[in-house]
Amino acid sequence: MPPASDPVPDEPRAAGAEPATASGTSGPAPLARLGRLARDVLPALSVARAHLGRHRTVAATRALRALPAPVRRRLAGAVGRTPGVLGALCLGADGRTSAAADALDRLAVRDGGRHAGAAAVAAVALHRADVARRALAEVPADARGRARVAALVAAEEGHLTEAVAALEDSRSPAERRLHADLAAELAVLTPGRLSARAPQHGAPRTARPAARVLHLVTNALPEVQAGYTTRTHGIATAQAAQAGQAGQAQQGEQGGRGEQGGSVHVATRLGFPVTAGHLGAPERVERDGVTYHRLLGARPLPRRADERLAADVRATTALARRLRPDVLHAHSKFLNADVALRVGADLGVPVVYEVRGFLEETWRSRGGDPAADLYRGARARETEVMLAADAVVTISAGMRDAVVARGVPADRVHVVPNAVDDRFVGPVADGRRVRGRLGVRDHEVVVGTVTTVNDYEGVDVLVAAVALLRERGLPVRLLVVGSGPALAGVRALAQELLPGAADLPGRVPFAEVPAWHAAIDVFAVPRRDLPVTSAVTPIKPLEALASGRPVVASGLPALREIVTPAWGGFATPDDETALADALETYVTDPDARRRAGAAGRAWVLAERTWRGAADQYAALYRGL
Incomplete structure (x- = not known):
């Protein structure tokens, strides 16, 4: 989990994503982009500041991670061989975290600990x-500067109270x-921090078709x-299509003079x-009938977390006053819900909070201490906004149970599972071109995954399982699509x-993506x-499943909500032999x-599309 002052988690960027369609710009495209770049100068400088x-080493690590992957790889190969902080940072930026950690461990004890402070800060920058x-x-x-180093280490561990105390008597x-x-x-x-807020439940919202x-x-x-x-995007696109259809229907009933429906x-x-x-991004992006708004301006962004949250509330309030929404629908994490609840209280608009994951548990899964301020505080704040929202949405039955266990009334917690968009609802994509590019032979069976390559995804276990299948004489190949912090180690x-x-x-x-699936x-x-x-x-x-492929998964509760014996199988987590055995059934037959x-495709098309999810949201909104 990133620090609260960083509003954007360390998520992988899109590589070659579809271009956006900008709106709200004027003049020739090159001039408009130059204007947007000029607008972003002070905000970008404030982010760098x-x-x-935090520390110049932290800033350097961010800069290295922003480089294109081939450049990072070359730097890791060249500079990574040299002892010192820069070599370790280059290794870490390329995802070679184990090698970077080893280099920093050696650096910390070299020359009687003279470089230990620099090694500690570099390890913080690499989230080790x-x-x-x-x-x-x-x-x-x-040692000079030890208090700052101690504070950075404690903050990285999530012990913010300890970090603040370490700097209590600082003078610099x-x-x-x-x-x-x-x-x-x-x-x-x-x-x-949230003020008391009356529930916004009222009469069913039937004035508009959506x-x-x-x-x-x-x-x-x-x-x-x-x-x-x-x-x-799946939710919003389906809702936009639903709103358009509803508006057309009302137009027909009113002789073409009705409203255009919701937006x-x-x-x-x-x-x-x-x-x-x-x-240089536009402030508005139109994509598949959905308008994306970016809260951008030419002023520097506030550095402190509380100041940035207050500025976010002001900017979102101004946007909501223009758009006049019937519902504010916030999505994880709690900061988004905090903003929505404040704006909703000001404008008298109901708030739905969608809990897509327990981010404190994600942080814990990466080695975070559950006794740390970061874990306990994030959990408490997540619970606070769940209790304050007019309705809570989760994405699985297991998550619903966990939310109710926190004290949220069961009748206010709704499950809207993950689904697939229209790219997968139509005819199944043709993967032959991809297989040809990879040199896959006709007799070979491709076992693979499409994912963000985090440690908890267990892709290293999949590598070992495919190796076992090949040892058994089976003609299998591995395909892993996606990037992430664990990719270098998996490679x-x-x-x-x-x-x-x-x-x-x-x-x-x-x-x-459909063709790679x-x-x-x-x-x-x-x-x-x-x-x-x-x-x-x-x-x-x-x-x-929508692509017509069987799925073999770890036997975890959340995955059992998706996979059944009719279209897949299960294996014991962290057991490459069990995974190889489960895969072999489909590899050989x-x-x-x-x-x-x-069977899996039929189920997904019947039960798990964003169009179906849009119907669930519409019913939920009407009840607010």
Whole structure:
């Protein structure tokens, strides 16, 4: 989980995503873009200043991560061999976290700990709290700047109270600024900031054929391509289509003089996509009938978390006054709901909060301490906004149970599962061109996945399982589509275990995803058994089923809501042998693949489309 002062999580960018259609611009396109770039100068400088305020090493790491993947790879190969902080940062930016950690461990103890402080800060920048804590232990107690290093290490571990205390007596301007920033992050994570708000339930909303809805999200397509943004776009697109159909029907009934129905808008967090490293984006983007609003301006972004939240509320309130939505629909995380609840209280608009994941559990799954302020504060704030919202939406039955267990009345918690968009509802894409590009032979069976390559996805287990299948003499190849922090390690493992039989192309263009799904014969979801994976259902297995592919998954509760024996199988998490056994059924039997694929596709098209989800949302909105 990123610090509260960073409004955009570290999510992978879209590579070659579909272009957006800008609106609200004037003049020739080059001049309009130059104007937008000029607008983004001060906000971008303020983002850089915020990273520098943490530490120049943190800023350097961000800059390295912003480089194109081939450049990062070359730097890691060249500079990564050199001892020191820069070499470790280059390795880490390329995803070689284990090698970077080893280099920093060696640096921390070299020359009597003279470089331990630098190693600790570099480990913080690479989100390796364990390495940072070990390095901090090597920093002499009287070393200059030790308090700042100790604060950064504690903050990375989520212990914000400890981090603030470490800088309590600091005198240097840099340390006082960091102290203020950390105190603000702690304040934003402290419940009780929301004022009392009366529920906005009223008479059923039947004046219009569809509600006018404003979605509040962290980030969006095309700059960020991930499950979060895919769900946002699927929901909003289906709602826009529904609104258009309803408006046409009313026009017909009223002789063409009726309203045009509801409208669907999506607003991203203040400063996005500048905060994600994308400059010159239009303030409005029209995509598939949905209007995306970016809360952008020429002023610097506030550095402190509490100040940025207040500015976000002001900007969103101004937008909502113009759009006059019937419903504010906020999506994880709690900061989006906080903004929605404040705006809703001001304008008298009901608020729906959609809990797409328990982000504190995601942070915990990466080694976070459940006793830390960051974990406890995020959980408490998530619970606070759930209780304050007029309705809560979750994406699985398991998540609904977890939300109700926090004290939210069951009748206010609704399940709207993940679904597939129209790219998968039509005819199944042709994967032959992709297979041809990869050199897949006709007799070979492709086992693969499409995912963000995080450690908890267990893709390394899939690599080992495919290697076992090849040892059994089966003609299988591995295909892993997507990028993420664990990709470099998975690539290295695949090169070792599957030389010449593994393809890991990284992120592919959004429009081409269906064809890559179609290139896979058997889809795998080898997630590890963690609180976050047990409760949260991913989208990609649904897309695989819609593509007519059987799905073999870890036997976790969330995945059992998607996969059944009719169209897939299960394996014990973290067990490559069990996964290989489950995959072998479909690898060796093409008829079983076809039957399972047909059954899974039929179920998804009947039960899991965004059009069906739009009907659920419409009924929910009418009841507010």
